[in-house]
Amino acid sequence: MPVLKVTGLTFSYGPRPLIQGLSFELRSGDFMCVLGPNGSGKSTLLKLLTGFMKASSGSVKLGGKEAALIEPGRLARLAAYVASETSTPYDFSVRETVLLGRTARAGFWRGYRAEDGAAAGLAMEETGITALAERSINTLSTGERQLVFIAQALAQEAGLLLLDEPTSHLDLKYKAEIMALLARLGRRGLAVAAVLHEPALARLGCNKALLLNGGGAYSFGAESEMLSPERLAAAYGLPIDSPLLP
Amino acid sequence: MTRNKSLIFFAALAAACLFSLAAGPAGWSSADIIINLRLPRTLAALAVGAGLGLAGALFQGVLKNPLSDPYILGTSSGATAAAVFCFLAGIERTSPVFFLAVFAGAFGATFLSYWLARLAGRLSDAALVLAGVAVSAFLSALVMLTLTSARERSFSLFYFVLGGLYSVQPGVLIASSLIILAAGAVAMARWRALDAMALGSENAYHLGVDPERERILFFALACAATSAAVAIGGTIGFVGLMTPHIIRRMTGPSARVLVPAAALGGAALLTAADAAGRSFFSPSEIPAGVVMALAGAPFFMWLLWKSSRGKN
Numbered sequence: 001m002p003v004l005k006v007t008g009l010t011f012s013y014g015p016r017p018l019i020q021g022l023s024f025e026l027r028s029g030d031f032m033c034v035l036g037p038n039g040s041g042k043s044t045l046l047k048l049l050t051g052f053m054k055a056s057s058g059s060v061k062l063g064g065k066e067a068a069l070i071e072p073g074r075l076a077r078l079a080a081y082v083a084s085e086t087s088t089p090y091d092f093s094v095r096e097t098v099l100l101g102r103t104a105r106a107g108f109w110r111g112y113r114a115e116d117g118a119a120a121g122l123a124m125e126e127t128g129i130t131a132l133a134e135r136s137i138n139t140l141s142t143g144e145r146q147l148v149f150i151a152q153a154l155a156q157e158a159g160l161l162l163l164d165e166p167t168s169h170l171d172l173k174y175k176a177e178i179m180a181l182l183a184r185l186g187r188r189g190l191a192v193a194a195v196l197h198e199p200a201l202a203r204l205g206c207n208k209a210l211l212l213n214g215g216g217a218y219s220f221g222a223e224s225e226m227l228s229p230e231r232l233a234a235a236y237g238l239p240i241d242s243p244l245l246p
Numbered sequence: 247m248t249r250n251k252s253l254i255f256f257a258a259l260a261a262a263c264l265f266s267l268a269a270g271p272a273g274w275s276s277a278d279i280i281i282n283l284r285l286p287r288t289l290a291a292l293a294v295g296a297g298l299g300l301a302g303a304l305f306q307g308v309l310k311n312p313l314s315d316p317y318i319l320g321t322s323s324g325a326t327a328a329a330v331f332c333f334l335a336g337i338e339r340t341s342p343v344f345f346l347a348v349f350a351g352a353f354g355a356t357f358l359s360y361w362l363a364r365l366a367g368r369l370s371d372a373a374l375v376l377a378g379v380a381v382s383a384f385l386s387a388l389v390m391l392t393l394t395s396a397r398e399r400s401f402s403l404f405y406f407v408l409g410g411l412y413s414v415q416p417g418v419l420i421a422s423s424l425i426i427l428a429a430g431a432v433a434m435a436r437w438r439a440l441d442a443m444a445l446g447s448e449n450a451y452h453l454g455v456d457p458e459r460e461r462i463l464f465f466a467l468a469c470a471a472t473s474a475a476v477a478i479g480g481t482i483g484f485v486g487l488m489t490p491h492i493i494r495r496m497t498g499p500s501a502r503v504l505v506p507a508a509a510l511g512g513a514a515l516l517t518a519a520d521a522a523g524r525s526f527f528s529p530s531e532i533p534a535g536v537v538m539a540l541a542g543a544p545f546f547m548w549l550l551w552k553s554s555r556g557k558n
Contacts, residue, residue, distance in 0.1 A: 050451075075454065076452060081452040083448055087446075089310070090499035092441075092444075092498075092500070093498070096500055100445065100453055103454050109435045156453070
């Protein structure tokens with residue numbers, strides 16, 4: 001059974017559809033990148049997948065169940081989501097922030113159990129932020145903070161991990177590190193979908209690609225097939241010999 | 247909170263109570279004054295301060311906005327306006343109708359501010375403060391209009407509106423304290439949802455929290471605590487704003503400790519402010535609301551300055 005199955009998904013902000021009749025599925029171990037020009041609906045798509053925004057028609061199934069019918073607590077155990085940037089005025093420590101990934105499992109009232117601490121510890125280890133555990137998230141660099149929220153998502157122990165531009169605002173070293181981490185998670189059996197700004201990054205471990213061309217047109221398939229210069233040039237409106245294409 | 251910090255915290259609370267019991271021209275000389283006048287007043291200050299401190303912590307968390315508090319959001323003005331109308335309509339301060347009306351006023355005004363701020367699209371800290379100021383100003387004008395047209399009763403109402411803790415009725419004090427305790431207990435039972443909301447509603451949703459539901463719930467709890475406080479002491483500002491900021495420095499931002507500590511801290515702060523108002527300008531008395539505004543307004547300016555530099 002696919003972890004995520006999308007059928008005929010349609011959404012528009014105004015009269016013109018942004019996403020139209022979109023269908024694809026992800027299985028355990030898939031690492032999909034979502035590519036496309038600005039305003040083609042990449043970020044919106046992720047929010048439709050988790051039900052944070054409501055689609056006008058179509059179906060999103062998580063683990064075989066219609067996502068719109070799953071209550072938030074259960075949804076958070078099936079799919080985890082990392083926003084492109086999360087900020088708060090309050091000085092939560094890295095450990096507290098990662099532990100909040102356990103909200104759906106721990107409930108609102110009780111304290112954290114050993115299993116919650118272990119899951120958070122493992123997530124921090126996996127993302128390489130164990131040494132930052134007691135620091136305030138507001139004292140970290142953008143890249144470090146991104147890793148904290150990826151760790152929070154991992155602590156949810158969901159089968160599907162969605163990330164909105166996890167590498168934006170980061171330098172090349174961080175970009176490569178985060179892509180390597182996501183590829184590793186894919187190999188461990190998670191289904192991963194990440195919105196990426198630069199097609200070249202998809203070469204770092206993605207096996208599937210979803211290319212949104214804007215206005216509802218899209219193509220979905222194997223990474224090697226989707227990332228041909230012809231397709232990318234058409235999607236981004238670039239000449240085929242542009243040095244920006246991978 | 248470490249053990250040392252807890253000790254300091256409870257010592258401050260005890261010191262505020264002692265200060266309040268001793269404050270006044272007669273000092274410790276008359277047991278009668280202490281038991282019959284100062285003790286009820288101290289208890290009233292504790293309850294009002296706890297309600298406002300609690301409401302401040304809940305608003306600041308659920309809105310992810312360190313500038314929010316029941317005074318700035320218009321919650322207190324809504325409650326005060328409803329209370330003034332109840333007085334003029336002859337509704338007893340101990341009747342359940344009075345408490346319901348004051349709660350409705352608080353809740354209505356808060357949602358109006360929130361709704362106005364959301365009209366601008368993305369909810370920004372500044373938009374929320376501006377909307378709260380607009381709602382407060384309008385409600386305060388309504389109250390002033392009512393006061394000027396109801397001359398014969400306006401003197402006692404005037405002191406109520408200024409925020410003072412005189413002549414507290416035991417029935418009101420008990421009912422309000424129970425409401426504040428209940429609101430605090432429910433909030434503490436959902437501390438993790440409040441922490442998730444403090445990271446923003448998008449993050450909260452994906453952690454398994456329903457942001458719309460929690461927002462209404464925590465607004466209701468904060469409004470219940472605020473209206474119970476207003477029923478005793480009228481409009482007293484800045485307790486809800488200052489207390490969570492001071493307490494966070496001791497406990498960190500997690501609602502698990504912050505919520506009860508902000509209630510106790512608010513109680514200590516207002517009790518000390520009321521005692522200061524009674525003793526520093528003796529024999530005349532400064533209302534607690536005025537003392538808090540004198541201390542709180544500069545604090546608010548400092549917060550604005552800090553947030554404008556993007557390092558809250």
